[in-house]
Structures are given as structure tokens and as C-alpha cells.
Amino acid sequence: MGHxxxxxxxxxxxxxxxxxxSLGLVACGxxxxxxxxxxxxxxxxxxxxxxxxxxxxxxxxxxQNSTEGETTRVTDNIFDTLxxxxxxxxxxxxxxxxxxxxxxxxxxxxFTLRENVKFHDGTEFDxxxxxxxxxxxxDKSNEYHVGGNFDYVISQFTAFxxxxxxxxxxxxxxDKNKIQFILNVxxxxxxxxxxxxxxxxxxxxxxxxxxxxxxQHPVGTGPYKFVEGGWKPNxxxxxxxxxxxxxxxxxxxxxxxxxxxxxxARLTALKSGEVDLIDGMNPSDAAIVESDKNLTLYERPSxxxxxxxxxxxxxxxxxxxxxxxxxxxxxxxxLVDAFFAKRGQPxxxxxxxxxxxYNKELEAKDYKYDLEKAKQLLAEAGYPNGFETDLWAMPxxxxxMPQPQKIAESIQAxxxxxxxxxxxxxxxxGTYLKKTKNGEHTMAxxxxxGDNGDPDNFLYVLLDKDNAKPPAxxxxxxxxxxxxxxxxxxxxxxPDQKVREDLYKQAQEIILNDAPMVPFVHSTPxxxxxSKVKGYVPHATGSEKLNDVSIEK
Amino acid sequence: xxxxxxxRLLHLIPVLIGMSLVVFAIIHAIPGDPALMILGEHATPGxxxxxxxxxxxxEPLYQQYFYYMLDILQGDLGESLRTKQAISLEIGAYLTxxxxxxxxxxxxxxxxxxxxxxxxAWKRASWFDYIAMLVALVGVSMPVFWLGLMxxxxxxxxxxxxxxxxxxxxxEPVDGITGFYVLDTILSGNWAGLKDVVLHLxxxxxxxxxIPMAIIARMxxxxxxxxxxxxxxxxxxxxxxxxxxxxxxxxLRNAFAPVLTVIxxxxxxxxxxxxxxxxxxxxxxVGRYINDAIAFRDYPVVQSGVLVIAFLFVMINLVxxxxxxxxxxxxxxx
Numbered sequence: 001m002g003h004x005x006x007x008x009x010x011x012x013x014x015x016x017x018x019x020x021x022s023l024g025l026v027a028c029g030x031x032x033x034x035x036x037x038x039x040x041x042x043x044x045x046x047x048x049x050x051x052x053x054x055x056x057x058x059x060x061x062x063x064q065n066s067t068e069g070e071t072t073r074v075t076d077n078i079f080d081t082l083x084x085x086x087x088x089x090x091x092x093x094x095x096x097x098x099x100x101x102x103x104x105x106x107x108x109x110x111f112t113l114r115e116n117v118k119f120h121d122g123t124e125f126d127x128x129x130x131x132x133x134x135x136x137x138x139d140k141s142n143e144y145h146v147g148g149n150f151d152y153v154i155s156q157f158t159a160f161x162x163x164x165x166x167x168x169x170x171x172x173x174x175d176k177n178k179i180q181f182i183l184n185v186x187x188x189x190x191x192x193x194x195x196x197x198x199x200x201x202x203x204x205x206x207x208x209x210x211x212x213x214x215x216q217h218p219v220g221t222g223p224y225k226f227v228e229g230g231w232k233p234n235x236x237x238x239x240x241x242x243x244x245x246x247x248x249x250x251x252x253x254x255x256x257x258x259x260x261x262x263x264x265a266r267l268t269a270l271k272s273g274e275v276d277l278i279d280g281m282n283p284s285d286a287a288i289v290e291s292d293k294n295l296t297l298y299e300r301p302s303x304x305x306x307x308x309x310x311x312x313x314x315x316x317x318x319x320x321x322x323x324x325x326x327x328x329x330x331x332x333x334x335l336v337d338a339f340f341a342k343r344g345q346p347x348x349x350x351x352x353x354x355x356x357x358y359n360k361e362l363e364a365k366d367y368k369y370d371l372e373k374a375k376q377l378l379a380e381a382g383y384p385n386g387f388e389t390d391l392w393a394m395p396x397x398x399x400x401m402p403q404p405q406k407i408a409e410s411i412q413a414x415x416x417x418x419x420x421x422x423x424x425x426x427x428x429x430g431t432y433l434k435k436t437k438n439g440e441h442t443m444a445x446x447x448x449x450g451d452n453g454d455p456d457n458f459l460y461v462l463l464d465k466d467n468a469k470p471p472a473x474x475x476x477x478x479x480x481x482x483x484x485x486x487x488x489x490x491x492x493x494x495p496d497q498k499v500r501e502d503l504y505k506q507a508q509e510i511i512l513n514d515a516p517m518v519p520f521v522h523s524t525p526x527x528x529x530x531s532k533v534k535g536y537v538p539h540a541t542g543s544e545k546l547n548d549v550s551i552e553k
Numbered sequence: 554x555x556x557x558x559x560x561r562l563l564h565l566i567p568v569l570i571g572m573s574l575v576v577f578a579i580i581h582a583i584p585g586d587p588a589l590m591i592l593g594e595h596a597t598p599g600x601x602x603x604x605x606x607x608x609x610x611x612e613p614l615y616q617q618y619f620y621y622m623l624d625i626l627q628g629d630l631g632e633s634l635r636t637k638q639a640i641s642l643e644i645g646a647y648l649t650x651x652x653x654x655x656x657x658x659x660x661x662x663x664x665x666x667x668x669x670x671x672x673x674a675w676k677r678a679s680w681f682d683y684i685a686m687l688v689a690l691v692g693v694s695m696p697v698f699w700l701g702l703m704x705x706x707x708x709x710x711x712x713x714x715x716x717x718x719x720x721x722x723x724x725e726p727v728d729g730i731t732g733f734y735v736l737d738t739i740l741s742g743n744w745a746g747l748k749d750v751v752l753h754l755x756x757x758x759x760x761x762x763x764i765p766m767a768i769i770a771r772m773x774x775x776x777x778x779x780x781x782x783x784x785x786x787x788x789x790x791x792x793x794x795x796x797x798x799x800x801x802x803x804x805l806r807n808a809f810a811p812v813l814t815v816i817x818x819x820x821x822x823x824x825x826x827x828x829x830x831x832x833x834x835x836x837x838x839v840g841r842y843i844n845d846a847i848a849f850r851d852y853p854v855v856q857s858g859v860l861v862i863a864f865l866f867v868m869i870n871l872v873x874x875x876x877x878x879x880x881x882x883x884x885x886x887x
Contacts, residue, residue, distance in 0.1 A: 049724050051723060051724065056845070057845070059635050059636065059849070060635070060636060060637075147637060148637075212637050213637060213638070215636065215637060216636070216637075216638065232646065232837065233636075233643065233646060233647070233837060233842075234647070234837035234838075234841055234842060234845070235719065235720070235723075235835070235837035236719075236723045236726075238723070238726070256723045256724070258718075258719065258723055258835070259835060259837070260718045260719075260835035261832045261833075261835060261841070262702075262832055262833045262835075264702055264705075265701075265702070265705055265717060265718055265833050265834065265835065266718075266835075268705045268706070268709050268710050268717050268718075269709075269717045269718050269835075271709075271710055272709045272710065272713060272716070272717055274716055274717060274718065274719075274722070
């Protein structure tokens with residue numbers, strides 16, 4: 001349908017490009033092997049339009065005021081952050097800042113900024129633009145602190161400027177290309193935090209011009225630019241390439257993000273060629289994609305965990321032996337195969353393997369599914385005939401828990417085999433979260449999706465004693481281990497990543513032995529594209545820059 | 554006729570006031586401070602107080618209602634919490650998408666439904682009658698969700714005949730002038746665009762139009778059967794008129810009044826009830842707009858969206874009533 005006819009001149013240029021790139025490849029010789037399956041472009045195809053279909057529309061295109069992935073998926077391509085996540089991991093690499101250093105006490109971070117970078121409106125990017133943006137975000141009295149709630153300032157830096165607990169004290173311009181962040185307290189995940197798409201740098205001129213309507217008129221420095229009139233709400237957002245992108249001109253001419261709310265309809269649109277790439281698939285549809293040679297299947301690296309929490313303050317779950325016994329009665333592999341269509345991996349830890357600091361050695365030490373041993377351990381703990389308790393199941397489906405009721409029933413059946421009789425409990429989602437955060441449950445299913453790729457975001461949030469305080473406990477197991485706390489706090493304030501990695505690995509081992517929860521899955525969402533799409537690498541955070549994606553003609 | 558229209562318009566006033574009262578009451582029945590909902594948890598007390606004053610939240614309820622009506626009468630439907638855009642500007646694009654789809658669905662429903670009903674009545678107790686009424690029965694009880702997915706499976710996936718989602722091919726976007734893309738492509742002479750837009754309309758309008766089509770077919774059939782028994786039809790036949798003219802000219806005219814009422818009611822429900830079709834076919838209509846607003850607790854959009862749809866519903870009923878009086882002049886005097 002409606003393929004654009006290309007003029008003779010364009011074709012001539014294209015063939016010239018093709019010829020040179022293929023010659024270039026030949027010249028590289030055999031040393032530069034091109035992997036077929038990962039979709040690295042065998043020969044770069046300039047131009048073309050990528051139609052990226054997704055389930056919902058962006059709420060705004062002002063990343064600083066966003067809290068959701070459908071916005072950052074788009075804004076990631078319009079804007080840059082000072083530092084960014086690597087293409088295939090959550091490690092941080094230079095972006096608008098080329099280098100950085102922190103003071104020995106971890107309270108002063110100095111960034112050297114990239115030179116000769118221009119915003120899409122032609123204005124120049126420099127240290128003043130960075131200060132302008134952070135002042136907008138951090139200072140509630142700033143004239144341009146409008147357009148939304150700047151929620152991520154609170155979630156990553158605790159409070160706004162001048163309020164108790166605020167992590168960032170001030171942002172100072174040293175010279176045109178040097179900017180300094182002065183913190184009130186050292187924060188080890190600071191870099192990972194400012195790499196989040198919410199802390200993208202927007203054009204100060206555009207903010208001044210559009211004020212609280214900036215979300216409809218985004219202007220950044222990223223590989224693609226927003227074209228006025230290019231947002232048809234609930235339908236499409238069209239971006240055009242930024243020829244002056246500091247990393248070099250992007251391959252595609254245009255990217256169109258299109259909303260198709262229904263998962264099945266979205267897949268149909270992909271199969272018929274109406275769209276090129278889809279996110280949000282039913283795990284069970286993965287087989288259809290795999291068997292179709294015109295399509296390519298992708299797995300997004302997991303950045304979540306689904307777990308069964310024990311309330312360690314309630315009997316008999318205050319006894320580690322009981323918790324360990326129950327951990328042995330959870331068939332992790334079976335659950336992943338049955339309820340995640342094998343799109344996930346059994347979890348050992350709350351921390352997913354895609355995040356640095358993951359302790360791989362513990363996989364061998366994890367509790368093996370063994371009902372006999374579980375029964376034995378339960379007897380040692382003083383419950384030879386088991387006991388009766390409740391098992392809470394979430395009422396809603398989440399990527400880390402697609403069918404919570406069914407999963408609960410399956411766990412219930414296994415627990416019954418070792419004499420632990422459970423009654424399933426469910427309630428409205430808001431109430432469920434409130435009651436589990438208040439520690440009212442005995443055993444409960446829940447999960448967590450990370451957002452900055454830092455181990456702190458999982459281990460401190462879910463398992464530190466600081467977060468085990470009802471009525472707002474994120475650590476719903478109410479697990480309090482002094483040694484773990486010491487390790488996690490030390491890791492939070494140590495700038496050296498190697499040292500932090502080691503601290504997190506130690507913490508994971510203690511947590512595994514204490515078994516305050518049974519993490520059982522890191523699910524991997526699936527995506528699909530036409531096999532003509534090359535160079536697409538799904539990122540764990542859910543959004544990615546599409547500047548080196550290409551489409552074969 | 555003129556006085557009848559005036560009378561009907563006057564009837565509208567209490568209806569519209571009642572409608573606005575209901576919508577106003579629903580929003581005020583939601584627990585919590587609207588200012589807090591708009592500004593979020595981190596808002597300063599000063600900002601909250603300023604917004605409360607701006608929204609007249611400190612005044613008694615009847616005064617708030619007065620201000621609310623004043624805004625609406627000036628075309629100010631409030632601002633979306635989510636997008637910070639004026640709803641009166643935002644809702645236009647969604648409404649035109651929904652209206653275009655509803656009209657296409659209605660055309661399908663009328664053309665197929667009325668003709669199937671007529672033929673079924675004409676060839677009563679024939680195989681056509683049985684099949685048509687069986688299809689109508691199935692059609693009435695057809696889940697739109699399932700029908701839409703089946704259509705996509707057959708016409709897109711298997712036969713590759715039609716596009717599956719959206720209003721046009723985004724690679725070749727259509728310029729919006731009025732927002733009704735069929736009209737826009739004709740106005741700008743973009744014939745390739747017109748073809749694309751019409752092709753995109755086919756599947757969703759069939760999915761959306763199937764239930765009304767079935768209802769219209771059944772209504773037409775029973776109404777026709779009644780009329781065909783009357784004396785003047787026998788007279789028409791007796792004077793040697795061809796059966797086709799007897800049916801389409803004489804019988805249909807009298808049989809059509811009840812069908813028209815059904816059509817009017819169906820159009821109303823097509824406008825408000827297209828959310829499933831809009832979801833499956835990725836149609837950027839007002840149903841999804843309001844549904845998303847509910848999910849995001851965007852109360853001003855819910856409030857104004859419901860009000861606009863209710864208003865359209867009332868207006869359609871008015872038009873139907875007037876048409877009804879035109880077809881059957883006796884109505885005016887009742």
C-alpha cells in the first residue's frame with residue numbers, strides 16, 4: 001500500500017551509497033563479521049520511514065513532566081540527557097556530557113559538556129541551558145516550574161530545592177562547558193539517576209516561549225525532531241531526522257509512533273506491513289512471530305521481578321526455616337513455563353541479571369524445588385503437619401505477574417503438598433497495595449519494575465529496613481537485617497562502582513539465606529518487527545534511541 | 554412545521570439544564586479536593602488556595618454551578634489535567650473521527666438493513682427471508698470485539714485486501730481541513746488520499762454498523778409487513794403498478810417512520826458506544842479519549858466529554874423528531 005515512488009536522482013544517490021558501503025565492507029575483510037541474527041545492518045540503508053506501533057499515546061512530550069514509558073519512548077529520540085544508558089545495558093556512557101568526576105566525598109559532581117551541540121530550534125546548548133533545565137525542575141518557585149508535577153525529582157532526589165531531604169543543593173555554571181552539581185548528601189546512583197529520560201535537557205528558548213504548553217512543542221538536541229502539527233492525538237506522532245545530530249545523521253528520514261490499543265490488532269497490522277515494529281505483545285503470540293520468516297522477534301531484557309513475600313513479623317514466617325521450606329516448595333521453572341509462555345527466567349534474587357551487581361554465583365545456591373526436603377525442613381521448624389494461612393493474590397495483571405490468580409492457585413497446590421493449607425485472598429488493587437504496605441498480609445504476591453538500572457533501585461527499595469516501615473513499606477516482607485542495611489547504605493554512598501558491586505553481591509547472599517521473599521520470575525516482554533528492520537536493540541528501560549535503526553527497501 | 558420546531562427547541566432547554574446538572578453533580582460527588590487533584594500531591598498550600606479561588610471552589614455550590622454554566626456557554630470546557638490543553642480545542646479532532654466513523658457505519662446499516670428488511674418482507678417466508686432474519690439475529694447479538702478481530706483476520710491477515718487500523722496510511726498523511734477526512738480529501742482533490750481514507754473506513758464501519766444494521770433490518774421487515782396488508786397497497790397493485798414501485802414508493806414511505814426513530818437512536822449510540830471499535834481499529838475517536846481520561850483520572854475531560862456526547866445525542870433526537878414530522882405530518886399536531 002502506498003509506497004513512495006523515488007525519483008531517479010534519489011535512486012542514483014542511494015545506489016551510490018549502497019555501492020560505497022558494500023565496498024567498504026569488502027575492504028574490512030573477514031575480521032569484521034556481520035552477525036545475521038542480531039540484525040546489525042549488513043549494508044546501511046539511508047532513508048525510509050519507520051512505523052512503530054504501540055498500545056497507548058504519550059501523555060506529554062515534556063520528559064521532565066512525564067512518569068510513563070509511552071512518553072519517554074518518544075522523547076528519548078527528541079532529547080538527550082547529560083549521560084545515557086548504553087545501548088544494551090544500564091551502564092552509563094557519555095551523552096551531552098563528555099566526561100565527569102565526583103569529589104572524594106561524593107557531594108560535588110563536575111561535568112564537561114559536549115561542544116557545538118545545537119537544539120532543534122537552532123539555539124546553542126551549553127552549561128547555561130543545563131542550569132536552566134535543572135532550575136526549572138528542582139526549584140518550585142522557578143517561573144518555568146510549570147506543566148506538571150516533576151514527579152521524578154521527588155522519586156530520585158527526594159525533594160525539591162530547599163526542602164528537607166533534597167539531594168541536590170544547587171547547580172552551578174563553572175564556564176560555558178562546565179557544570180557542577182552540589183549535593184546535600186552523597187548519592188551513589190546519582191549518575192544512573194540523571195541518565196533517566198526524565199532529566200533530559202530541553203531548549204530553554206522553547207520553554208520560555210511555550211511555558212506550561214511545552215509538552216506539545218518539544219525542542220531538544222536528539223537524533224529526531226518534532227515537527228509542529230506532527231502529533232495527531234491518540235493516533236500518530238511523527239518525528240523527522242535531525243541532520244545535525246551530534247552523533248551523526250540518523251539513518252531513517254522519519255519515525256512515526258502509531259497507537260493501536262489492541263495487542264492482536266497490532267500484530268495483524270505488523271503482519272500486513274502497515275507498521276514495521278510493535279511493542280506490547282501477548283507472550284503467547286511469540287510463537288506466531290517466530291514461525292513467520294518475514295518477522296523478527298525480540299526479547300526486551302528484564303528489569304523487573306515477580307515475588308512471593310512473607311510477612312517476617314507474623315508467625316510462623318518469623319522463623320527463617322519456615323520461609324526456606326516454603327521457598328523450596330515454589331516451582332519457579334514451572335511457573336515461568338506455564339504463565340509466562342517461557343518468556344522470562346526463574347529468579348534467584350530481587351535484582352534482575354540485566355543490572356550490574358547481579359550475583360550470578362547464587363543461582364547455584366538457590367532453593368531447588370524439592371517438596372520432600374521442604375517437608376523435612378518444615379518439621380525441623382516445628383511444623384511436621386504444616387499449618388494454615390492466607391495467600392494474597394493481586395487483582396490486576398502486571399508484566400511481572402500476568403495471571404496473579406492462576407499463579408496463586410498453582411503455588412497453593414504445591415504448598416498443600418507439604419501440609420501448608422492456604423486460603424486465597426484478593427481485593428481491589430488500591431486497597432491491596434495499601435494493606436500490603438501496611439504489613440497486614442501473611443503471604444502476598446507482588447512485583448517491582450525498576451527504572452534507573454541501578455541495583456539500589458531494587459535492593460534498597462525492596463529489602464532495606466529503611467523501607468520496612470508501615471504504613472508505607474515498599475519492603476512488604478518487613479525484612480530488617482542490620483548487616484544488609486549496613487551494606488546497602490555503604491553502597492549508596494560509595495562512588496566507586498567496583499566497590500558497590502561487591503557490596504551488593506554480599507547483600508544478595510545474606511538475603512538469599514534469610515529468604516524474606518521468594519523472587520520467582522524476571523519476565524521478558526516480547527516485541528516484533530518486520531525482518532526488514534535492522535539494528536533495533538530493545539533496552540531494559542523500555543525506551544531507546546532509534547538513530548541507528550534502518551529499513552531494507 | 555415552523556411552530557413545531559420552535560416547540561421542540563423550547564423542550565430542549567430543561568433537558569440541557571438537567572443534563573448539565575447531572576454531569577456537575579457527578580464530578581462534585583467524587584471525593585477529594587479538585588484543586589489537589591489538579592495540582593498533585595507536591596503542590597504548595599499557596600498554589601492550592603490560588604487554584605481554589607480561581608475555580609470558585611470556596612463559594613457555595615449553586616454559585617459554582619453558575620460559573621460552570623457561564624464557562625460552558627462561552628465555549629470553555631476546561632483544561633485537560635493530562636495534556637494541559639483546552640478541552641474545547643482538543644476534543645474537536647476526536648469528535649470528527651467519531652462522527653465520520655458513525656456516519657459511515659450508519660450508511661452501511663441503513664443501506665444493507667433497510668434493503669434486507671424490505672426484501673425479506675416482500676419475499677416473506679422465502680429462503681432469503683429466513684437467511685436475512687437469521688443473519689439479523691446473529692448480528693444483534695454479535696460481540697463487536699470479536700467481529701472486529703475476525704474481520705481483521707479474514708480481510709487483512711488472510712486476504713490482504715484492506716488496511717487494519719487507523720484513519721489513513723501514516724506514511725502518506727492526509728491534510729486535515731475540517732477533520733472529516735473523506736470531505737478533506739475531496740476538497741483538496743487528493744483522490745489517492747480519498748481512496749485510502751475510504752478503504753480505512755470499511756472494516757470499522759462494518760464492525761460498528763452490524764448491530765444497527767440488524768436492528769434496522771428487523772424493524773423494516775415488520776413495519777413493511779404491516780403496511781403491505783393495508784388497502785392502499787392492494788389498490789396500488791390493482792391499478793397495475795409494478796411490484797418494485799409498490800414496495801419502494803408506496804409501502805416504504807409509510808413503513809419508514811418507525812424505522813427512522815430506530816435509526817436516530819442508533820446514531821446516538823454509535824457516537825457514544827464506539828469505544829470497542831475504536832480500540833480494535835486504532836481509531837482516534839472520542840470514546841477512547843474519554844476512556845483514557847477515566848484511566849488517568851482526568852476529570853475535566855470526563856466531565857466535558859460526557860457533556861458533549863450527551864449534547865450530540867439530544868441534538869440528533871431533535872433532528873430525528875423533525876424529520877419524523879416531515880415524513881408523517883400528523884405528528885406535528887399531537
